Amino acid sequence: MSVPTSGGGSLADRISKPDTLNAQAETFEPKSGTSWADEVASPSTEKQSALVNTEEKKPEASEPVPQVDGATAPFGGSDLQEPEFDVEVKLADMQADPNNPLYSAASFEQLGLHDNILKGVMAMNFRKPSKVQEKTLPLLLMDPPHNLIGQSQSGTGKTAAFVLNILHRIDLSTEQMQKTPQALVLAPSRELARQIVGVVKVMGTYMPGLITEAAVPQDAAARGRKIEASVVVGTPGTVMDMIRKRSMDVRALKVLVLDEADNMLDQQGLGDQCIRVKAMLPKNIQIVLFSATFPDNVVKYAQNFAPGANQMTLQHKDLTVEGIKQIYLDCANDQAKYDVLVKFYGLMTIGSSIIFVKTRETATAIEQRMTAEGHKVVSLTGGYEGAQRDVIIDSFRMGHAKVLITTNVLARGIDVQSVSMVVNYDVPDKFVGGGRFVADPQTYLHRIGRTGRFGRVGVAVTFVSNRGDWEKLMEIQRYFGTEMTKVATDDWDELEETVSKIIKSSRAGANFKDGATMQM
Numbered sequence: 001m002s003v004p005t006s007g008g009g010s011l012a013d014r015i016s017k018p019d020t021l022n023a024q025a026e027t028f029e030p031k032s033g034t035s036w037a038d039e040v041a042s043p044s045t046e047k048q049s050a051l052v053n054t055e056e057k058k059p060e061a062s063e064p065v066p067q068v069d070g071a072t073a074p075f076g077g078s079d080l081q082e083p084e085f086d087v088e089v090k091l092a093d094m095q096a097d098p099n100n101p102l103y104s105a106a107s108f109e110q111l112g113l114h115d116n117i118l119k120g121v122m123a124m125n126f127r128k129p130s131k132v133q134e135k136t137l138p139l140l141l142m143d144p145p146h147n148l149i150g151q152s153q154s155g156t157g158k159t160a161a162f163v164l165n166i167l168h169r170i171d172l173s174t175e176q177m178q179k180t181p182q183a184l185v186l187a188p189s190r191e192l193a194r195q196i197v198g199v200v201k202v203m204g205t206y207m208p209g210l211i212t213e214a215a216v217p218q219d220a221a222a223r224g225r226k227i228e229a230s231v232v233v234g235t236p237g238t239v240m241d242m243i244r245k246r247s248m249d250v251r252a253l254k255v256l257v258l259d260e261a262d263n264m265l266d267q268q269g270l271g272d273q274c275i276r277v278k279a280m281l282p283k284n285i286q287i288v289l290f291s292a293t294f295p296d297n298v299v300k301y302a303q304n305f306a307p308g309a310n311q312m313t314l315q316h317k318d319l320t321v322e323g324i325k326q327i328y329l330d331c332a333n334d335q336a337k338y339d340v341l342v343k344f345y346g347l348m349t350i351g352s353s354i355i356f357v358k359t360r361e362t363a364t365a366i367e368q369r370m371t372a373e374g375h376k377v378v379s380l381t382g383g384y385e386g387a388q389r390d391v392i393i394d395s396f397r398m399g400h401a402k403v404l405i406t407t408n409v410l411a412r413g414i415d416v417q418s419v420s421m422v423v424n425y426d427v428p429d430k431f432v433g434g435g436r437f438v439a440d441p442q443t444y445l446h447r448i449g450r451t452g453r454f455g456r457v458g459v460a461v462t463f464v465s466n467r468g469d470w471e472k473l474m475e476i477q478r479y480f481g482t483e484m485t486k487v488a489t490d491d492w493d494e495l496e497e498t499v500s501k502i503i504k505s506s507r508a509g510a511n512f513k514d515g516a517t518m519q520m
């Protein structure tokens, strides 16, 4: 099959010819659009603060076995050990390789956790800690408590590290204590907050009296209800409102966690809210910051926010996840991108995938066009109301929709193990003033990290259709010292062959429709 794309020759060709390149440079202006800060829990959406008791969100018995919203597959853990996964390297091998981020020399039993907590860990089928869990848990569990800044690659189990510390520290001995907030986790999106609630609940299954609640923007009906939970996970604006309105009592809080901490401290608005929340908490609270990325400009903030913290950090070059194969599709021009997207989806059978775009408008446009082509897609952006967002993400987690189109609002933290491909329809960039956008390596890393979770394999495909995109992508490549393979889109036979080879070499899980060899 050979499906040529419309005119113009490949981008790389144009780039190697300076004349053409200059001509192109004038044509391609940075797109304006919705910003990251606009998409995340913004002050306006946060006004509708209320509590979400995720107890009500249990799936119907007849539905496919879901990931509990947001917990990982309940009691399935990282099921890479199971033979159904046609991978050459088993999780056990990875966890025995000292150079792998999933490696550990210790067992969960050696970490000094209470038996009821260990039972939860074992029921999740976590057989051994990952490196970040093994290294940070002894530091987190120390008495007196110490602050911690922890960094490790996406999908390597940071959530369990901070959740285990929380479960270890809370006191559930009386009904009064069970209903009193003792640990607070802040996350940048409602979806991530709800996911973390799911993890706390699943891990704490064997802890009698554990009550966990999400504090995220919600419908007006629940507004004003007092939090009666030992563990609270929320977005910063909502939590700030609740503390101010005294619907959350913070006097007994012992632990504050910022997940995606660099993002939380760096973003205008979010950063202020986190600082205000912290100022209202007891002074001797343990502060724990986790992320896969801590860019240089945020490190100082982080150290001020968590004074005297123990630190586990990584070099840029060690941040990429080995199992994620990175390619870019060289599209003739901006208009050709959509055709390439549809042809690409026509060619491959992909488990679940996420398409990242820059603006809400692009998300809606692609959703409509792909739906018309018969694909089961949903889109989720900051433009939707909270309750709608819950329905959308749940339908993706359950596998009812196979393709999720979203903006940076879901770039971080979301853990859906079946995601075998991430598409960057727009190269991630950030506004730096003066009408300029520059490459955003951190967002790139977080986006592609939605696949390849805990030793799984996946493919990250970035669309490049102009010189500006290409330069930004090369900047990202340099930043991480990684290799991204260029794939032309003017010869689909060749594209099929190239992508097939790449997928095989990475053990990644996508099938070509007419000759499946790989399985995920």
Ligand SMILES: Nc1ncnc2c1ncn2[C@@H]1O[C@H](COP(=O)(O)OP(=O)(O)OP(=O)(O)O)[C@@H](O)[C@H]1O
Binding pocket: 072, 073, 077, 078, 125, 126, 127, 128, 129, 130, 133, 152, 153, 154, 155, 156, 157, 158, 159, 160, 291, 292, 412, 413, 414, 415, 417, 449, 450, 453, 454
């Ligand atoms: N010790 C373990 N053994 C097996 N599976 C694990 C273990 N720890 C975590 N996992 C699983 O690994 C997956 C990724 O974990 P998690 O979401 O905590 O990653 P993360 O490091 O927070 O990633 P991100 O940077 O993207 O937020 C989850 O599905 C989780 O259940």
